[in-house]
Amino acid sequence: MKENVxxxxxxxxxxxxxxxxxxxxxxxxxxxxxxxxxxNKETFTCxxxxxxxxxxxxxxxxxxxxxxxxxxxxCPDYITGGPNSCHFGKQYTSMWRTYIMMxxxxxxxxxxxxxxxxxxxxxxxxxxxxxxxxxxxxxPEDRKPYLWIKWSPPTLIDLKTGWFTLLYEIRLKxxxxxxxxxxxxxxxxxxxxxSLHPGQKYLxxxxxxxDHGYWSAWSPATFIQIPSDFTMNDTTVWISVAVLSxxxxxxxxxxxxxxxxxxxxxxxxxxxxxxxxxFDAHLLEKGKSEELLSALGCxxxxxxxxxxxxxxxxxxxxxxxxxxxxxxxxxxxxxQGMKPTYLDPDTDSGRGSCDSPSLLSEKCEExxxxxxxxxxxxxxxxxxxxxxxxxxxxxxISMEGKIPYFHAGGSKxxxxxxxxxxxxxxxxxxxxxxxxxxxAVGPAGAPATLLDEAGKDALKSSQTxxxxxxxxxxxxxxxxxxxxxxxxxxxWLLPQEKTPFGSAKPLDYVEIHKVNKxxxxxxxxxxxxxxxxxxxxGTPENNKEQAKVSGVMDNNILVLxxxxxxxxxxxxxxxxxxxxxxxxxxxxxKALANFPATPSKCRLQLGGLDYLDPACFTHSFH
Amino acid sequence: xxxxxxxxxxxxxxxxxxxLLLSHYIHNLSSEMFSEFDKRYTHGRGFITKAINSxxxxxxxxxxxxxxxxxxxxxxxxxxxxSILRSWNEPLYHLVTEVRGMQEAPEAILSKAVxxxxxxxxxxxxxxxxxxxxxPETKENEIYPVWSGLSSLQMADEESRLSAYYNLLHCLxxxxxxxxxxxxxxxxxxxxxxxx
Numbered sequence: 001m002k003e004n005v006x007x008x009x010x011x012x013x014x015x016x017x018x019x020x021x022x023x024x025x026x027x028x029x030x031x032x033x034x035x036x037x038x039x040n041k042e043t044f045t046c047x048x049x050x051x052x053x054x055x056x057x058x059x060x061x062x063x064x065x066x067x068x069x070x071x072x073x074x075c076p077d078y079i080t081g082g083p084n085s086c087h088f089g090k091q092y093t094s095m096w097r098t099y100i101m102m103x104x105x106x107x108x109x110x111x112x113x114x115x116x117x118x119x120x121x122x123x124x125x126x127x128x129x130x131x132x133x134x135x136x137x138x139x140p141e142d143r144k145p146y147l148w149i150k151w152s153p154p155t156l157i158d159l160k161t162g163w164f165t166l167l168y169e170i171r172l173k174x175x176x177x178x179x180x181x182x183x184x185x186x187x188x189x190x191x192x193x194x195s196l197h198p199g200q201k202y203l204x205x206x207x208x209x210x211d212h213g214y215w216s217a218w219s220p221a222t223f224i225q226i227p228s229d230f231t232m233n234d235t236t237v238w239i240s241v242a243v244l245s246x247x248x249x250x251x252x253x254x255x256x257x258x259x260x261x262x263x264x265x266x267x268x269x270x271x272x273x274x275x276x277x278x279f280d281a282h283l284l285e286k287g288k289s290e291e292l293l294s295a296l297g298c299x300x301x302x303x304x305x306x307x308x309x310x311x312x313x314x315x316x317x318x319x320x321x322x323x324x325x326x327x328x329x330x331x332x333x334x335x336q337g338m339k340p341t342y343l344d345p346d347t348d349s350g351r352g353s354c355d356s357p358s359l360l361s362e363k364c365e366e367x368x369x370x371x372x373x374x375x376x377x378x379x380x381x382x383x384x385x386x387x388x389x390x391x392x393x394x395x396x397i398s399m400e401g402k403i404p405y406f407h408a409g410g411s412k413x414x415x416x417x418x419x420x421x422x423x424x425x426x427x428x429x430x431x432x433x434x435x436x437x438x439x440a441v442g443p444a445g446a447p448a449t450l451l452d453e454a455g456k457d458a459l460k461s462s463q464t465x466x467x468x469x470x471x472x473x474x475x476x477x478x479x480x481x482x483x484x485x486x487x488x489x490x491x492w493l494l495p496q497e498k499t500p501f502g503s504a505k506p507l508d509y510v511e512i513h514k515v516n517k518x519x520x521x522x523x524x525x526x527x528x529x530x531x532x533x534x535x536x537x538g539t540p541e542n543n544k545e546q547a548k549v550s551g552v553m554d555n556n557i558l559v560l561x562x563x564x565x566x567x568x569x570x571x572x573x574x575x576x577x578x579x580x581x582x583x584x585x586x587x588x589x590k591a592l593a594n595f596p597a598t599p600s601k602c603r604l605q606l607g608g609l610d611y612l613d614p615a616c617f618t619h620s621f622h
Numbered sequence: 623x624x625x626x627x628x629x630x631x632x633x634x635x636x637x638x639x640x641x642l643l644l645s646h647y648i649h650n651l652s653s654e655m656f657s658e659f660d661k662r663y664t665h666g667r668g669f670i671t672k673a674i675n676s677x678x679x680x681x682x683x684x685x686x687x688x689x690x691x692x693x694x695x696x697x698x699x700x701x702x703x704x705s706i707l708r709s710w711n712e713p714l715y716h717l718v719t720e721v722r723g724m725q726e727a728p729e730a731i732l733s734k735a736v737x738x739x740x741x742x743x744x745x746x747x748x749x750x751x752x753x754x755x756x757x758p759e760t761k762e763n764e765i766y767p768v769w770s771g772l773s774s775l776q777m778a779d780e781e782s783r784l785s786a787y788y789n790l791l792h793c794l795x796x797x798x799x800x801x802x803x804x805x806x807x808x809x810x811x812x813x814x815x816x817x818x
Binding site for chain 1: 646649650653670671673674675680684686687688689691692796799800802803806807808809810811814816817818
């Protein structure tokens with residue numbers, strides 16, 4: 001009997017199994033919750049994967065309980081998240097709390113449970129992609145063109161209260177490119193791209209992530225066509241500049257070719273050589289200083305050993321206003337045959353090439369009313385002694401660059417590029433004996449003696465730049481760089497007829513105050529308008545300059561030297577030599593044994609146009 | 623933003639933002655530290671099940687969603703944050719001590735623990751300063767949850783010890799995220815008037 005029962009049970013079971021197998025019905029397989037996500041920290045959704053369904057309709061249910069609670073709950077929303085999902089709405093969502101959930105699959109045959117899943121909403125945050133991605137090519141007029149990318153945060157995310165914080169990232173690439181260009185945009189919802197390939201079609205995408213959480217998916221791509229002239233503005237400008245430059249260069253080259261030498265000489269005038277009446281270069285070459293000096297009319301000039309080396313060029317001191325003088329000299333030169341042989345291959349007399357006899361002519365008047373620099377005529381002398389007098393170069397000198405230049409073919413000598421060329425001061429202070437003397441000084445003070453107020457500042461600057469012997473050397477170089485094209489040779493005599501500097505007009509009058517027993521001529525400037533004279537440090541007698549006559553030329557021209565005792569250094573000496581002031585003093589003394597006091601009516605106008613009327617002195621002059 | 627008579631001067635607002643940066647940084651460190659620990663010692667071994675209800679700060683009534691957070695007033699909110707921070711002083715100290723004393727102490731975890739402890743101290747100081755300025759009437763001796771897991775950290779049984787560390791790091795990760803979120807809420811509320 002028992003055996004019958006057992007066998008019957010087995011048979012029934014087998015029959016049942018057979019039936020099931022024939023029908024394909026099984027209890028459901030084990031489901032698995034594979035993903036939970038919260039897009040905004042206010043709701044979240046979980047999805048499960050069903051197991052085999054056993055061939056029968058299967059119901060799924062999700063049950064959960066939360067950390068700290070014992071009560072079991074069922075999923076509040078199976079619909080919103082789609083099939084096999086459970087959506088937790090706002091009232092069911094809590095942060096910083098673990099959810100323990102599982103899914104139950106049930107069919108006719110049975111049911112099965114998934115494993116428990118421990119979920120904390122805090123760590124499953126992943127937002128949706130940003131929305132409304134807009135891409136635009138912007139080409140502002142005065143700035144570089146750029147790509148303007150703009151987007152919006154995804155919906156249902158609360159940024160305003162600070163509950164949620166979003167960070168963005170964009171990426172773009174040309175359509176055919178393989179690599180993406182990625183840019184992190186922080187919390188901003190716009191971005192500019194500057195470097196783009198013109199003419200290409202770009203793809204742009206954006207994504208976002210919470211401050212702590214997962215990146216969203218990339219937004220759908222937005223396409224943008226970059227115009228071909230994306231960087232045209234820049235290119236156009238540069239092309240225009242290049243073309244313009246080329247045209248200008250061509251014009252310059254053409255002009256130079258046409259004008260040729262004349263232009264070159266105008267820009268780089270040959271340095272004039274000094275011409276000294278009675279100067280014989282041959283004698284110089286021979287080295288017979290005494291003969292040379294005697295020819296020049298100097299007496300007992302202290303021989304300097306190396307003055308030959310200094311005689312490189314001739315300086316022409318010329319004053320075109322004094323026409324008759326000039327003509328005299330111009331006549332004299334050829335007749336005298338004293339046209340010196342220029343050591344300087346540039347056979348010029350030191351005149352400016354501006355078709356004027358000299359740079360100091362009145363043609364140069366306008367721009368050079370005030371010679372702003374004093375040129376140390378070291379072209380002739382060697383700066384042996386800081387105290388030595390220097391012959392100055394009566395060239396027009398540019399203050400600005402300390403480099404003289406001439407107008408190309410201009411009738412005016414434009415070598416006096418003064419700041420205020422129109423400021424013509426007939427009483428230019430360089431006619432002031434004081435200034436003259438200071439100018440003759442040479443050293444740091446040489447250029448400082450400014451002649452005119454307008455050029456005063458310029459001079460001062462030059463003075464500061466050049467100081468001491470350095471300054472002299474510089475001046476010498478500058479002087480040597482002159483290339484004058486003057487035709488005439490004029491004796492290089494300062495007080496005779498030429499102003500060493502600039503304007504040919506009589507600039508100042510000096511009254512001879514008295515002559516002391518040493519033969520020193522005490523002069524009083526007629527007018528003292530030179531307020532800006534530098535370098536009168538503590539001169540007790542500002543209004544009295546003392547000058548000594550160093551020599552007489554042609555029996556009617558007085559060569560003056562400043563009194564070395566005075567603050568003003570030695571005046572320019574007629575001869576191209578300089579010695580220490582004491583030497584000049586001695587020479588003056590020798591030259592003039594006695595010099596009576598000059599009546600005030602004997603006006604001495606230094607600077608060249610007039611000269612001392614010897615009539616006043618002949619009786620006392622040796 | 624600043625109403626006349628409001629104690630929130632510019633310097634305090636700056637301090638608030640500065641604290642916010644600290645809290646963000648501390649949570650990043652805590653998250654990394656937990657991940658490294660789990661990956662190395664406890665992954666897939668179900669330690670999470672034992673971490674339920676293990677945080678010593680769960681006794682504090684802290685807001686758990688946006689609506690609850692909106693309802694807390696500023697003073698209570700600030701006090702809450704200070705309490706949480708105070709309650710972590712001791713656990714962090716012991717965490718560093720214990721990890722340092724381990725044989726073959728994991729350097730990555732130790733360095734992060736040290737940094738977290740230091741920065742949390744600074745954050746606490748900053749928050750206490752704010753409270754003293756904005757709510758000077760707040761009593762100094764606020765009650766804060768006490769941690770008593772030291773003995774667990776020192777257990778001989780490795781499983782138990784690992785579980786203790788796991789719980790500690792798990793709770794630290796959570797609470798640092800909480801504080802960071804709270805401060806971001808406060809920032810938008812105070813500085814931007816809920817219009818970040």
